Every structure is written in structure tokens, then in C-alpha cells.
Amino acid sequence: QEHAYPADELMPLTCRGRVRGQEPSRGDVDDALGKFSLTLIDTLDTLVVLNKTKEFEEAVKKVIKDVNLDNDIVVSVFETNIRVLGGLLGGHSVAIMLKEKGEYMQWYNGELLQMAKELGYKLLPAFNTTSGLPYPRVNLKFGVRHPEARTGTETDTCTACAGTLILEFAALSRFTGTSIFEEYARKALDFIWEKRQRSSNLVGVTINIHTGDWVRKDSGVGAGIDSYYEYLLKAYVLLGDDSFLERFNTHYDAIMRYISQPPLLLDVHIHKPMLNARTWMDSLLAFFPGLQVLKGDIRPAIETHEMLYQVIKKHNFLPEAFTTDFRVHWAQHPLRPEFAESTYFLYKATGDPYYLEVGKTLIENLNKYARVPCGFAAMKDVRTGSHEDRMDSFFLAEMFKYLYLLFADKEDMIFDIEDYIFTTEAHLLPLWLSTTNQTVSKKNTTTEYTELDDSNFDWTCPNTQILFPNDPMFAQSIREPLKNVVDKSCPRGISRAEESLGSGPKPPLRARDFMASNPEHLEILKKMGVSLIHLKDGRVQLVQHAVQAASSLDAEDGLRFMQEMIELSSQQQKEQQLPPRAVQIVSHPFFGRVVLTAGPAQFGMDLSKHKAGTRGFVATIKPYNGCSEITNPEAVKEKIALMQRGQCMFAEKARNIQKAGAIGGIVIDDNEGSSSDTAPLFQMAGDGKNTDDITIPMLFLFNKEGNIILDAIREYEAVEVLLSDKAKDRATIFKGKMIPNYIIDSNLEMESMDQKLSENDSHKQNSEEATSASQDVGAVSEEPEEGESSDATDPESLSPADADSDSISISNQDSSVPGTDEASAPEPACTQGDHQPQEQKTETESNSKVNWDNKVQPMESILADWNEDIEAFEMMEKDEL
Secondary structure (H helix, E strand, C coil), rough: CCCCCCEEEECCCEEECCEEECCCCCCHHHHHHHCHHHHHHHCCHHHHHCCCCCHHHHHHHHHHHHCCCCCCEEEEEHHHHHHHHHHHHHHHHHHHHHHCCCCCCCCCCHHHHHHHHHHHHHHHHHCCCCCCCCCCCCCCEEEEECCCCCCCCEHHHHHHHHHCCCHHHHHHHHHHCCCCHHHHHHHHHHHHHHHHCCCCCCCCCEEECCCCCEEEEEEEECCCCCCHHHHHHHHHHHHHHHHHHHHHHHHHHHHHHHHHHEEEEEECCCCCCCCCCCCCEEEEHHHHHHHHHCCHHHHHHHHHHHHHHHHHHHHCCCCCCEEECCCEEEECCCCCCHHHHHHHHHHHCCCCCCHHHHHHHHHHHHHHHHEEEECCCCCEEECCEEEECEHHHHHHHHHHHHHHHHHCCCHHHHCCCCEEEEECCEEEEEEEEEEHCCCCCCCCCCCCCCCCHHHHHHHCCCCCCHHCCCCCCHHHHHHHCCCCCCCCCCCCCHHHHHHHHCCCCCCCHHHHCCCCCCCHHHHHHHCCCCEEEECCCEEEEEEEEHHHHHHHHHHHHHHHHHHHHHHHHHHHHCCCCCCCCEEECCCCCCCCCEEEEEECCCCCCCHHHCCEEEEEEEEECCCCCCCCCCCCHHHCCCCCCEEEECCCCCHHHHHHHHHCCCCCCECCCCCCCCCCCCCCCCCCCCCCCCCCCCCEEEEEEHHHHHHHHHHHHHHHHEEEEEEEECCCEEEEEEEECCHHHHCCCHHHHHHHHHHHHHHHHHHCCHHHHHHHHEEEEEEEECCCCCCCCCCCCCHHHHHHHHHHCEEEEEEECCCCCCCCCCCCCCCCCCCCCCCCCCCCCCHHHHHHHCCCCCCCCCCCHHHHHHCCCCCCCHHHHHHCC
């Protein structure tokens, strides 16, 4: 209210509102913004949960008075439905409840419901398809096919995007008596159900809205599908239609059969569900334990939740994606609430105070690491603790709500929360809607449904007497084997060797005894379903197909062998592996906001032991490859040298620049276009000799990140950087130094910049190019989020120059043995898999280009909001983020 209203979201670092079109485009992320005061609407019912009734009443008046839903703007149908339509309906639900109590909202006459109905009609044009699946986007003013709509050309949508409408649309129909909304949402759900893969009963991530063909055929419970499953079960609870429960049970049986590999939940292929589709999990699956609680299947919910909690304890927050051996895959954390949601439901189901401790940890981490003067800032990189100028509306709508409910006693609430069901955005819809205005006949449209032999179905309505018969320690007994799942090795039950001790003719092959040149060993591998593949780079890859094993026991032996080999390889490399480092541009006009992910060196100064890091201006050396004596030592002395990779050993480059007087070095990759987005973290190896004589720090930047510094030099000449183990905040960077007036007062600095530009015509002529360069800088400043995405799956590539024929990568491609999937990396893991980063691109709207000599917007604001690099992220955004 203080810093952002009436904007859609708060930008907590710069203390201002995010208005679409006035900030650099963030691609699909911005489709949630519609210039309709998103955060205020999304937070309405949260205010009542927090017993802020006076504030709620004032907020409702503001929404009624100020919010305009007839904007010429293209928005996400999915996000607008769950956040805005859901927010209006949730606000209406608690408003009429308060009015009935007789103290507050006596003036209220259904205004929020009328706005919800108006918005519902604005979303209906998106359903104008032959399949009934909605277009992913709609123009609030012009619909879809209008010449000015600027949308309607899309062919694909995610399963969750089309399948997460029924609660809000049905509630709107039940509240208003207008059946069309519920009919459209049901038709979309019916179509998805009919298009499920019949042999596996799974659905894919992305579907063609016209033909119904699956575009992405991988299936899981995370991004792109998650809330589809959630809404099937909750639609049964809210609407009482048995067909939704039958569908959910059918899908749930498939999930537990193929995707669930306790404590992991791994994506598989819908046509070949025994094959894992990827080796990492995204943070959105953290909602699933909460859904399992609603179903009543508590044991796997406890297991998965505990695994996620161990990841959080390691990184302070749940990374946007992490590998099966719990390494960071995508390092962002936009303050997602799904884990808090599951924590709340597990506490409700078990009454175990352990979950209160979990909630306490979440609150402490938020206050310690995410709280900033104007709110809570998303984490740009959970490894370095860097922030992003972003606070999504769901943080207040969901996170605050679930954490408050976790600790609230019944007397703390002014209404009974059990009378409501939570939407996927945690909005409250009253359960009495199931008997009100049943405008749609309840007919079972589920075809080819067969009874499944699954005792879990008896638990669809949880019964604590059945789940926890006189055993208050039940949940703890399930968690105990998982308490070290992240820090140590994955828990395993009794091995096949132990079960059949003395019964077999000879013990199974152990990883420590394996020799690739031994024919007998290769024959044993074949029997266990393990194949040996010689890669082009000289490495040897092990791949397990459990279905190709001679027997199920041999498949178990193969699984154990793979796990042993992974652990053995990890132990051998552990001492050589170093975490990523940071190159932070601290000079004008960056002042520490641009942080580049850098690869470490196995020689020179250990930045982890020198917390202050090394700070200095950068200089390009001659010759640029640094493989001979430096010919411009006067330019390099007391500076950080920039050089190109190639033509000699890294240690030789370091010695040459150290001799020239450099205080540090940055090696830039010579492979054009390389980036930490797509390449594994690179670690510079020594030359096989003693490198104790090298005392300066050396870091490696991929080509894309290196060009950021080179572009900055061309633009500003004097560029100062900080080499460190992790990004520093401004207070640390400028400790003991005069803080630039630019930071103290961005408006004054803006005037100074204008004056400088007016004196320098050539600079002014290139201002547009500077804008483009600045946006590129902003893109790479996001690199720490992606930098380790391949680290977990191919650590040999940390030192590609040293790869030899003895290096082994390991993968398993059959999920029939619990805890296995494809992998290309010898890291300790329950399961391994091939690394398949999702495709991404970043858009920059033409009307959001920054003009350096524009006095209207402060430079500080411009620099704080450069276009983010989310190239490995947009697919996930399309899937539901």
C-alpha cells in the first residue's frame, strides 16, 4: 500500500510498484500482470485469516473504487483465474461471512462478485477452440481473435493451465447462478481426461489446444501438471461429483506406480513410464505431500516432505529445481509457498509438533535472508544469497496464510477454516457451494474407468484413527530413515545380498572391484542390465535398464552397483570439486548489482578463505591469450587481468599475469556463445606441476558472461570488479569507502548523468546501444541461478581438459527399480538421469527500452530492473509459474 499501490506487484529492493510496460519485460512471468492491482486482490482473504478485518474492509473499498478490468492488455488465463478471479471470489466469500456476523461489511452488496462475473466473461473468449481447451492468453479488452487482441495464435498450453479452472469457474457459477462458467471448465477437464495416455493413465506437460496431441510427453507432479491433479480431487470435495474422484484415483494410482520413487518424485515418459524423463525435480512438486494428506495417503507425504525439508536446511530455501542427488539445478527461489502449504496440512493430519519446528525454520529463514526494508525479496541464487527485485503476489496470498494457520489456535480465528476449501492460490471457497445453484447436471463423464486394486483409496477421506492407531510416533518413525538423505547417502533397505546371504553361488560384483577391461565383469554387468558405452570424448558411460536384467534380483544388484559406483566416483572427486565463485561489477553504474557466475581454479588464492575477496579494476592483457610474457605490464599492474582461454595451460597464464603485477585474473572462454545457462560449471585445473607459486586468484567466465565485462569496458572504460566466493551486499562492498552519491540519491545522479551526456555527443548517440548492453548485463546477472545446472550431472566436465578414458559417467534409464533414473554424472545419488535443461527465452518489449537520458525514470530504478536472463526458465513459466 505504501510503496506500490495501485501497481500489480511490489519491487521490494527499489521500493516501488511494478507496472507492466514501464519495466523491462520479463517474458511470460509478466503475463500475470494486468494493471488490476494484482497483489491487493490476491491478498484480500489473507487479511481476514490474519484477523485484519478493518484493513480488509478498506482494501475491498479500494478494489471496488479503483480496479479496472477492461484494460487493453494480454494476460495469462491461468494466472488471472487463480489469482484475480480466485482472489475476488475468496474476498466475496469472507465478506459475506463477516456481514452475516453483523459487525463488519454491513454495507457490502456483492460488489466483488459482480467484478468476478465481469472478469469471468472476459476470460470466456479464450475457450473458443474446437477442443474446449482455452488459449493460454487473452486480451482483457479485445478477447482472442479481435484484430487488436495481439493473441490467439498460440497452439499449445500446459495441462495445469487448462485443468486448473474448475474450482473458480464452478464457484462463480454457483454464486451467480450462471452455468456457462462451470460448463466451460468441465469441458476442458473432460477433454484432458479423454486425451490421457490410456496404457499408463498419465498426462503430458503440454498439449495442442486444437488437436489434443501431446506436445511434451513427459509427466510428473511438478510444473505444468501439478494443479490439474489438485483440482480433480478438490473438485470432488467442493462439488460432490464422483467422476472427479474416479479420475483422480486413476491418475494417483499411475503416479504412485511410476512417478513416485520415495522419497523422490521423478518425471517419466507417458508412453514409456518405466523410463525417467529427467534427473531433477522442480520446487512446485512441494505441494504434492499436502495433496496426499487430503487424499489420506500419509506415509509417502511424510517421506517426500522430509526430503524437501532436508534440501531446505542445506540451502535455506528450496531451489527452483534440484537434482536427484540434491544439488542445485536452478538456483532461484521466488518465495514459493508450496512447501509451507504441505507443512500446514501435515501438521493438521498428524498433530506432530515437529512440523511447527519446520514452520519456525521457514519463518526464520525468510526474516534472515529474504527480508528487505520494503518487503521480502525473491532469492536470485540460494547459493550466494543474492536478491531479485521481485515479490510475487502469491507470497502474501499463500505463504503468509499457511504460516499463520500453522501456528494459529482455534480461538485465534474469527471463523472456522474447516468450512472452506483452499484453491491452488489458497483462496477460500465455502463448502456449502456444493448444494447451491447446481446448474450443471452431475453426470459421470468418466469413461473406461476401472476399479483399481489400491487400498489407499479407502483413505480418501482421512481418518486419524486408521492412519495413526495409538501411535503418536508414527510420523517420526517414517522420517527417521530420511534425516540424512541430503548430507549423506540415500537410505536403502536390506540389500539383496543380505537377504540371500549364503544362498547364492558367489557375491555380486562390487563397484570398487570393477575393471572395464575384465570380460567377466562386463558379462556380469550385462546380466544386471548395465550397459557400457564409450563416449567420443574418451569417457565411459554406464547405463542401466532394469528391464534388460536377467531377473528382478539381478536388477536390484544392478541398482546397488550403480549407486556404489556413483558414491565411489564422488569420493574420488570430492576434494577436487569446488563451488562456483562470483565476479561482481562494483563500479559505476553497476554498484554490485551485476553478479556473474564464475568457475574456480584448483590453484592460486582460495577465495573461500579470503572472505573480503580481491577487488580491482580490470585490464585486457597483450597477448590476449596470456601464453607468453605480457607486453603491456604497465596496464596490468595492480589490476585484474582479462585473458582468453586456449593455446596454453591455465597455470601458465596465471604465472604470466602474476609476473606482470596483476592482482587477479579472469579467463574468458573462447567458445563463442557459451554460457553457464547450458554448460556445466567449469573448474580450471593445474598443469600437473606444483602450483604453490601462484598466489593470485583466478576465475573462469563463459563467453556470454565474459562479454558483459568486455562490453562494460567499451562503454565505461574504467570497470572495477570484486572476485569472491559469493556476492557481497552493498554495505560490505562500500565498507570504509565513500558511498557514491549515485546510490544515496539516484535522482541527483540521474541529473549528473544527463549533464555528462549533454557534454558528450558521441556517448549520447550510442545511448540506445548502451541500453541494449545494459539489458544484456542484467540478463547475465541472473546467471548464478543457472550456473550449477549441469554441475550435478557431469562433474567430469569441471575440468574438460583433463578428461580421460578412465572417467566414468553413470546413468539408469528404468524406474522399475525404486530410486533410479538416467544420469551422466558420478555423484552420490539415489537416482541418476540425463540432464535435460528446459528451453527458455527472454523477451524485451519495445516500449520498455531504457533511454539513458530520460529524466522521468531514475537510473537506480533502471539498473535495478534490467531484463532477467530466464532462458532455462521460460518453459517452466509456460507450465505454470
